[in-house]
Amino acid sequence: MSDIPTAPPSGFRDFLPDASSLRGRAIETISKVYRSYGFSAIATPAVEDLAVLTGKGGGENEKLIFKILKRGEKLDLSQGPKELADMGLRFDLTLPLARFYAKNRGVLPTPFKAFAIGPVWRAERAQKGRYREFIQCDVDILGSESALCEIEVLSAALSAFQALGLDLPAVVLNDRRILYALLAEWKVPDEKRQGLCIILDKIDKVETSILKQDLIALLGHANDHVEQFLLAGQIDEELLLKVAPEPMQRLKAIQKALRDLFPSPVEIKPNLVRGFDYYTGPVFELRRPGVSGSLGGGGRYDGLTEKFGTPHTPACGVSIGFERLMLVLEESGAKKTSGPDAVMTIFSEELRPQSLRIAHDLRSNGLSVDVYPGEAKLKSQFKYADSRQARFALVLGPEEASLRKIKAKELATGAESLLEFKELVTALQHAQTLAQAS
Numbered sequence: 264m265s266d267i268p269t270a271p272p273s274g275f276r277d278f279l280p281d282a283s284s285l286r287g288r289a290i291e292t293i294s295k296v297y298r299s300y301g302f303s304a305i306a307t308p309a310v311e312d313l314a315v316l317t318g319k320g321g322g323e324n325e326k327l328i329f330k331i332l333k334r335g336e337k338l339d340l341s342q343g344p345k346e347l348a349d350m351g352l353r354f355d356l357t358l359p360l361a362r363f364y365a366k367n368r369g370v371l372p373t374p375f376k377a378f379a380i381g382p383v384w385r386a387e388r389a390q391k392g393r394y395r396e397f398i399q400c401d402v403d404i405l406g407s408e409s410a411l412c413e414i415e416v417l418s419a420a421l422s423a424f425q426a427l428g429l430d431l432p433a434v435v436l437n438d439r440r441i442l443y444a445l446l447a448e449w450k451v452p453d454e455k456r457q458g459l460c461i462i463l464d465k466i467d468k469v470e471t472s473i474l475k476q477d478l479i480a481l482l483g484h485a486n487d488h489v490e491q492f493l494l495a496g497q498i499d500e501e502l503l504l505k506v507a508p509e510p511m512q513r514l515k516a517i518q519k520a521l522r523d524l525f526p527s528p529v530e531i532k533p534n535l536v537r538g539f540d541y542y543t544g545p546v547f548e549l550r551r552p553g554v555s556g557s558l559g560g561g562g563r564y565d566g567l568t569e570k571f572g573t574p575h576t577p578a579c580g581v582s583i584g585f586e587r588l589m590l591v592l593e594e595s596g597a598k599k600t601s602g603p604d605a606v607m608t609i610f611s612e613e614l615r616p617q618s619l620r621i622a623h624d625l626r627s628n629g630l631s632v633d634v635y636p637g638e639a640k641l642k643s644q645f646k647y648a649d650s651r652q653a654r655f656a657l658v659l660g661p662e663e664a665s666l667r668k669i670k671a672k673e674l675a676t677g678a679e680s681l682l683e684f685k686e687l688v689t690a691l692q693h694a695q696t697l698a699q700a701s
């Protein structure tokens with residue numbers, strides 16, 4: 264027995280064919296929706312220079328970077344830990360996008376609407392719905408200050424849930440400027456803001472009684488306003504409009520537009536704080552009861568690309584957390600199957616070329632056909648077709664060949680039919696359409 268572990272490291276996962284197939288289809292659906300909104304796909308590398316990933320407002324995530332040791336001659340162990348690494352795995356898709364934009368903006372349209380779907384890495388403590396490697400699906404608009412950007416990126420994300428047949432998540436909106444204006448109104452000193460945001464960020468994870476104690480420890484005394492409005496989440500829209508009229512009006516415009524388009528709840532909650540410091544305006548989260556943490560999040564980050572040397576570029580985006588979306592999709596009973604439309608059996612060596620030709624022509628007609636990869640009795644080949652969850656097993660024996668037909672056995676029912684090639688294409692396409700609709 265080898266002592267090399269076969270399980271991936273904690274927080275990393277293997278995906279079996281059925282799960283991979285469902286994930287692949289979900290990514291295709293999300294990409295299609297993002298494209299339908301006019302976003303163009305871009306891709307950036309997994310690895311970025313540490314200078315890109317650090318000091319740009321990534322908040323706590325900067326502490327979770329998987330760093331890559333310098334290699335070869337560059338690695339000098341005597342230089343101390345700070346000098347040991349020069350690159351890291353990206354922990355989100357926003358910083359790489361800001362760098363990408365700074366590098367390529369000369370050839371990009373303005374405003375620029377981009378989408379990116381890919382893995383990111385964070386050295387988190389792994390648990391259900393929280394991994395060290397996970398996929399994010401981001402849409403962003405760079406180069407426009409309009410609230411239409413927030414409306415479009417959030418609409419694209421909600422439409423992706425709709426296209427996957429899922430109930431829509433709730434949208435929660437806020438703007439740090441509203442929170443800070445409230446704190447000023449309640450005479451909370453500016454230097455306590457950061458600590459308060461850390462407390463508010465734990466609302467869904469930690470009991471209120473503990474948060475109240477943390478609050479007293481931070482402020483040196485109890486503060487009824489903070490408790491009532493921020494911890495307990497009571498909302499007084501008039502007060503919000505009074506203390507922060509411009510940010511509130513913008514949020515209300517976003518809220519109205521989304522409510523007009525989608526049946527999902529859209530709420531303004533001044534206690535929503537997002538971990539990233541690069542946000543400069545509205546921030547948002549997609550939430551769903553029963554799912555711990557958010558299904559997606561985003562906001563406006565107007566100053567970020569400047570840190571990579573561009574002139575002022577307003578920007579905003581949203582990121583769907585693909586792994587949590589997959590948890591919801593799996594719970595919804597979405598069918599997982601990686602099976603092909605048919606398995607083409609090989610009756611004999613003489614008939615192999617004709618069987619390969621049939622498989623080839625079926626594939627050209629958009630069908631997935633798995634040719635049995637080996638030599639075996641028909642019975643074993645049928646067994647293989649079953650294990651592959653194929654819809655049909657196809658046989659071209661001497662009898663079928665002499666009739667210029669193919670035998671198609673529907674594996675779910677055992678029904679057999681003798682079909683000409685064209686009839687076979689129609690039958691398989693029909694079965695494929697039914698399976699996709701079910």
Ligand code: AMP
Pocket residue numbers: 355385387392393394395397399556557558559560561582583584585586587
């Ligand atoms: P963030 O980049 O932190 O704003 O996260 C955006 C979305 O990514 C969240 O709403 C989550 O759905 C998802 N997400 C964040 N961290 C993790 C993680 N460790 N594992 C799985 N999904 C995550």
